[in-house]
Structure formats: C-alpha cells, structure tokens
Amino acid sequence: MANYIHVPDGAPAVPKFNVTVDEHDFRSGALKLMKELRPHWKPSEVKMKPFTDGITNKLIACYMGSVMQEVVLVRIYGHKTELFVDRQNEVKSFRVLQAHRCAPRLYCTFNNGLCYEFLPGTALEPDHIRSPSVFRLIAGQLAKYHGIHAHNGWVPRSNLWLKMGQYFSLVPTHFEDAAKNLRFSLEVPSGECLREEMLWLQQNLSVLGSPVVLCHNDLLCKNIIFNQSAGNVKFIDYEYAGYNYQAYDIGNHFNEFAGVNEVDYSQYPGRDFQLMWLRAYLEAYKEHRDHSSEVTATEVEVLYVQVNRFALASHFFWGLWALIQAQYSTIDFDFLGYAVLRFNQYFKMKPEVTALSFP
Template sequence: MASYIHVPDEAPAVPKIDVTVDENDYRPGALKLMKELRPSWRPFEIKMKFFTDGITNKLLGCYVGATMQDVVLVRIYGNKTELLIDRENEVKGFRVLHAHCCAPRLYCTFNNGLCYEFLQGTALEPEHIRSQPVFRLIARQLAKYHAIHAHNGWLPQSDLWLKMGKYFTLIPKSFKDPEQNARLSREVPSARSLREELLWLQQSLSVLGSPVVLCHNDLLCKNIIYNEKEGNVKFIDYEYTGYNYQAYDIGNHFNEFAGLNEVDYSHYPGRDFQLQWLHSYLEAYKEHKGQGSAVTDGEVESLYVQVNQFALASHFFWGLWALIQARFSTIDFDFLGYAVLRFNQYFKMKPEAAALKLPE
C-alpha cells in the first residue's frame, strides 16, 4: 500500500530556480523569475497584480500589456506552511493533474514558492456552486479527478489519519497574546477532548468502505474556475492533493457551501440537492472507470451516508489546521475564530451525521 503520488515518466520536468521572493518586497524576486520564464518581457513593462483570496499563501500575477492574456502566477508560500503541506507531493500532484488535462502548466518551483499558468474564467462564490449547470459540472470534474490512476500498481491508502495526527501534535497550547490565549481556553475544545474525537472519527469512518482515490482535498469556491464560454470548470490549488477517501473530498466540498469570509452553515446542502449532485457524480465516475453509467438508488444512498459522515472529518481537519495557522501565519485572517467555527459545526453536525446508516 502507498499514499504517495506516482508521476508518469512522460510528464515534463519542472525546473527549480534558485530565487527567494520576499512577500513584503516581491518585485525584485518576481522579476528574476520572469527573466527565466519570460525572457522576452522587458522588466519595466512587467505589471504585477496581487490576488487576495488565499489564506495560506500570497499570490501574484505577472503580465505585460493592457489585457491579462499571458499571465504567470507566482505563489509565495505562507510562513511555516511546510508544517502543514508536503511541497514535494504538491508538485507531483500538479504534474499528474496536468498530464490528465485537469490542471494548468507548472512552469517552475523556486525557493519559497512556484509559478504556474493562469486559467481564464471566474473564481466562484458560494451562490454559484449551488446553481445549475455549475454544480453538475463540478460533480463531473471531481469524478474525473477521482478516476485518475496515479499509484503505479500499489493499492493506494489515505494519509488522512496520519496527517491529522501530525496536526494534533502541532496545535498551540497557548498564545503570547492574552486575549487570544483566553479565547483558546474558553472557546476551543481541550486537547483531551480533541484526541477522543480524532480516535472516534478514525474508528467510525475508516470502516465505511469509501474508496481511496486521488483527491483535491480543498475544493472551496475560490478554487473552482468557471469558464462560461467553454462551459467547463477547472480546479486550482493542489497543495492538499493526495490519496484520500472519496467521501471526504465530496463532504469537504459540501462544507464549503457555507463560504469562507462570512461563514453560514445554513447553506450546507440539503438531502434532495445532495442526491442530485451525487447522482451526477456517480454517473461520471462510473463512466471514467469503464463501468457504464447506470447508477442505482442504493449506490447514491450509500455515498450520501459516507459523505455526510466524512464531512465531520473535514470540519475537524480544518479546525486543527486553523489552530496551527493562528500560531504561525502572517496573513491577516482570524484563524482562531475560524477554528472555533469549524469545531462548533463539527459538534453540531455529529449526532445527526453519526446516526446515518448505510443501506442493507
């Protein structure tokens, strides 16, 4: 068994450029990268635009001319994010997905980031991912990801429990800021309580029979690019891409219906919507796996149960993640408040989700 991603031999190599980009004074470093990647661009003509949606890294678009046609995206890794993200695995995932026409081209890596192709289209908002025809396009695109074979003959296994175990060891026991410290002890469950829940999750979810597939693992709205003209969606940001339970990836996406900046879990999709979404997903998944496209009610119901229980694991994962970010990140975002939101929703959802039973 293996949890690593195997890159096909024919995938183009990705150069490593020995440049460090200062997140506070980014232009000199970005210009050095453009000298290698776009030697015909004259430095004084290069324009740079910051994209502000991310809460893990800083993202910069470099281009020349009045229109953003050929844009090189420069992603500068966030402080200490190597504790959370396997950067080597991210590059492997990027290359595999590009080989299957599921990702833009990766131009290079550099000392504290990577450069890649800009995808034309619109980054979605929570109201878009619920709408027709977009939700079916998302379901079918995710099915395409999940059908990719990138494990070189090994039986893939998820590293979800290993990763959450590692995150658990990194969560802060206290903060220097007294106010944050008070919030941590008042609003975040104790380490003992979190350890008990992590054990319950692993024991309860790993026996549900959800297949282990190549997952995106971070399918929030802004990571979905909709090209209305071409009638398709593409996913971006592969930092968490890896082998995981199929139902986790879908449950995690459903949790993201609540949004990020103004989180509202009343937007978590109801049963009727989920059944439509899951039916579209299973049709495409079976087509990609060469299993026809006929989908039974029992298959949809089983996936429904798995997805809603794995949605709990998603809340728990991002709750742990946000606690670590609250300690290390330099990005202006209330990570501690976000951790509280995720853990609160976990405990709110748990009784109903845990009561669901797989069909006989």
Template sequence: MSPSLFTDGITNKLMACYVDEGMADAILVRVYGRKTELFVDRESELKNFQVLRAHACAPKLYCTFQNGLCYEFMQGTALGPQHVREPQIFRLVAWEMAKIHAIHTNGSLPKPSLWHKLHKYLTIMKTELTTKASHPRLCHEVPSLEVLEQEVAWLKESLSQLGSPIVLCHNDLLCKNIIYNESEEHVRFIDYEYAGYNYQAFDIGNHFNEFAGVNEVDYSLYPSRDMQLQWLRHYLQAYKQLSRESQGGGAGVVSDKELETLYVQANQFALASHLLWAFWGLIQDQYSTIDFNFFRYARLRFKQYFKAKSMVTALEMPK
C-alpha cells in the same frame, strides 16, 4: 509587465504578472505562507501537480523556487457560494471531481492521508500551541486536547468502516479553488497543496462544507438532501463512465442504493473535514502573517462539527 496581487488566498500570497490587459498572457507566482511547511508536503504537492497536469486537470507549471512556484493562469471566474449551488455549475464540478478521482495510480494503492494529517496537526498543537502561556483562549474557547484526541479516535473507528474507496483527491475544494470558464463550459480546480490519496467521500463531504463560504461562513448554506442527491447522481454517473472508459467499458447505471450509500458516507466524512480545518485554523492563527481571523474560523468549524455530529451519526447505510 503589470503585476497584480490577489487577495483571496488565506494560505499563500499570489501575484499575477501580465502584459495583455485581458490577462490572456498572465502567469501566476505563488509565495508560500509562513510556516506552511508544517502542514503542506511541498514535494507531494509538486508531484500531484504534475500528475494532474498530465491528465489535463491542472495548468502548466513553469518553474519552482525555494519558497514558491510559477504556473499558468487559468482563464475564468473563481466561484463563490452562490455559484456552486447552481445546477449547471455543480454538474461541471461533480464531473471534474470524478475525473480526478478516476485517475489511476501505478502499483499498490496508498493509504488515505486523512488520519496522518489529523494526528500530525494534533501533534503540532500539542508542541507548538499549548506550551505558550500567551494562549489563554485555547483553554476557554476551543475543546481540550483530550477531547480532540477522543474525537479523532472516534472518527477513525467510525469512518474507516464505511467502505469509501481511496482515490486521488483535491482535499481542499473551497469555492475559490474552482475556476469556471463560461465560454468553454467547464470548470478546473486550482491549488493542490493538500491533494493526495484519500477517501472519496472526504473530498465530496469537504466540498459540501465549503458551500458555507470562508470569509463570511454561513452553514445554513450547506446543501440540502435533495441538492446533494442531484450532485451525487451526476458525480456517480461521471465516475462510473470515466472509470469504465479507462478499463475499456461504457457508462454505468447508478442505483438508489449506491446513491444513498455515498450520501451517508459524504455527510459522515464531512465531520472529519470540520475537525481537520479547525486544527489547521488554530495552527495558522499561531504563525500566518495573512490578514484573516484564523482563530474565529477554527471556532466556527469546531462548533459546526459538534452540531453536525448529532445529526449525521443517525444516518444509516442502506442494506
């Protein structure tokens, strides 16, 4: 059996094991990154993995162990920023996201995870980072904790009023977490560490942010209004169809008002995505042993947050 270490992950270490050179029989072994239990609920990850698998949205899960898990390798290409802009691909991404969002929970709908995560990360930053005398960069290169607490409070007050539905979300749909199978003409999402119930518009806005890439971040690649409206129309058509099918209905028509509403929601929730991953980057910078410049990444997300804030707050919901 041949092992192959994957290098694209920035949270965990991932290895593929296979006999067939084409990796048709490959299995993946993922070992959790150091201190990732600070911001990943492993019980919730496993539960969401199983739910997604039951709805044909995830690979087979073979086993779990103390600091990782083993699962089926999905055949296809991990996408990059150049791929997610292509209409034939982003239509598939929109459909797959709608498919996950249309999965219904049993019983009462859980609260969105966004605010819990932001406050949890803030608490970790207060207790684990600011007490370290060896972190002068935190004083000079990132906003103060007081400013960040004010931003989180402002986001919660503003975004909670937008009326975005609470749905099952991936919450981390960067390009490399999308596997495109060209021969079968579909995409699948991988890595469910951050999956859970959240605002529909957060999942979409977060994905739009990821058009900029991770290793070489370029926010000029953030999708234009026209591209977003195309993407959102495909998404809404799929979401309505899939939701109505589960309730015994048919396809739904997307109105201009619905489209514009989701456009405003997604772009405003994209702000929360920037802040969340900036916090995450600072925590990872403290603990991760993976070769990635987390501090630089956090600074870029903070910078883009404040730049985008002045633009998206001018967007108004349609009447």
C-alpha cells in the same frame, strides 16, 4: 494526503530556480523569475497584481500590456506552511493532474513558491456552486480526478489519520497574546477532547468502505475556476491533494458551501440537492472508471451517508489547521475564530450524521 504519487513517464520536467521572493516586497524576486520564464518581457513593463483571496499563501499575477492576456502566476508559500504542507507532494500532484489535463501548466518552482499558468474564467462564490449547470460540471470534474488510476495497479491508502495526527501535534498549547489565549482556552475544545474525537473519527469512518482515490482535498469555491465560454470548470491549488477517501473530498466540498470569510452553515446542501449532485457524480465516476454509467438509488444513498459522515472529518481537519495557522500565519485573517466555527459545526453535526443509516 498521499503516501505514494507517481508522476507519469514523459511528464514535462519542472525547473527549480534559486530565487526567494519576499512576500511583502515581491517585485524584485518576481522579476528574477520572469527573466527565466519570459526573457522577452521588458522588466520595466512587467505589471503585477496581487490577489487577496487566499488564506494559506500569497498569489501575484505577472503580465505585460494593458490586458491580462498572457499571465504567469507566482505563488509565495505562507509563513511556516512547510510544517503542514508537503511541498514535494504538491509538485508531484500538480504534475500528475497536468498529465491528465486536469491542471494548468506548472512553469517552475523556486525556494519559497512556484509559478504556474493562469486559467481564464471566474473563481466561484458559494451562490454559484448551487446552480444546476455549474454543480454538474463540478461533480463531473471531481469524478475525473477520482477516476485517475494509481500507478501499475498499486492499491493506494489514505493517510488522512496520519496527517490529522501530525496536525494535532502542531496545535499550540497557548498563545502569547493574552486576549487570544483567553479566547483559545474558553472557546476551543481541550487537547484531551480533541484527541478523543480524533480517535473516534478514525474508528468510525475508516470502516465505512469509502474507496481511496486521488483527491483534491481543498475544494472551496475560490479553487474552482468556471470558464463560461468553454463551458467547463477547472480546479486550482493542489497543496493538500493526494490519495484519500472519496467521501472526504465530497463532504469537504459540501462544507465549503458555507463560504470562508463570512461562514454560514445554513448553506450546507440539503438532502435533495445532495442526492442530485451525488447521482451526477457517480454517473461521471463510473464512466471514468470504465464501468457502465448505470447508477442505482442504493448506490446514491450509500454515498450520501458516507459523505455526510466524512464531512465531520473535514471540519475537524480544518479546525486543527486553523489553530496552527493562528500561531504562525502572517495573513490578516481570524484563524482562531475560524477554528472555533469548524469545531462548533463538528459537534453540532455529529449526532445528526451518526444517526443516518445505510439503506
């Protein structure tokens, strides 16, 4: 979601290796990468541990010895994800964030993935992100992302609507599997209905005055690494990073309080929690933007309305994404069911959040 990301001068170059890693039989391909990145590692002693949480890509940790001390993460792009993820943009975002000390080191790219530094810490769960000590860290780190200035005073624009339109054009019209197709036709809104909603979102949200900033755009719990000993959080996975509406990034994060594998939208944060979170965020954001950190109740209320309306766009965006994944992904996940959940929640929330009024 960016139409211009400038990598700062002096940012370390990222080598590209002509290696393709097989997602089902990854060891030989990963060893070729380790030979380039860690030539002192003995191939026979390299250990590999696949992570199973992701629903876009495959992730493998490569390391030596009995403890995961020095780790290189190898991420293999999911099948056909190049249809909806701009991989060049992802690498640029990674390098920009690394230059601002917001991301791990990017070691290299290869034909169907990239390798980067492992960040020590715990990938969070929905129940962690409510704790006052942790939510303040998350709000502060997101404010740091949003406070990264665009290059040379360039005024960034969001291409959320363009991206949404691209996703809409990739949504399948039917599925080969009869049972899946029946479920699709019964439970997913029609193409005409989705087109109308997409237009409604653009007309109603683009006029809310939410600033366009550098966003993560995919701040689910597992993309937040909490390092207890260092007392900080870092965000990982920048596939969807880029310039977007500030309120979208926050609303998207609030939607993720519901979880991914067992989605429970009763966990969406209530008004009191949101106001605390948004105040902590605005204090940090103003600090990063070199303004005074004085935050008024009105500013918090305005952001509250913007965020809850943009949460609708997040549901809609990931609903479209899940329909595309249902067609192409080789990952064992019920993408069609996930799309149904996101669209149902969109239509449930819509009257509630459109009734909210600005102070």
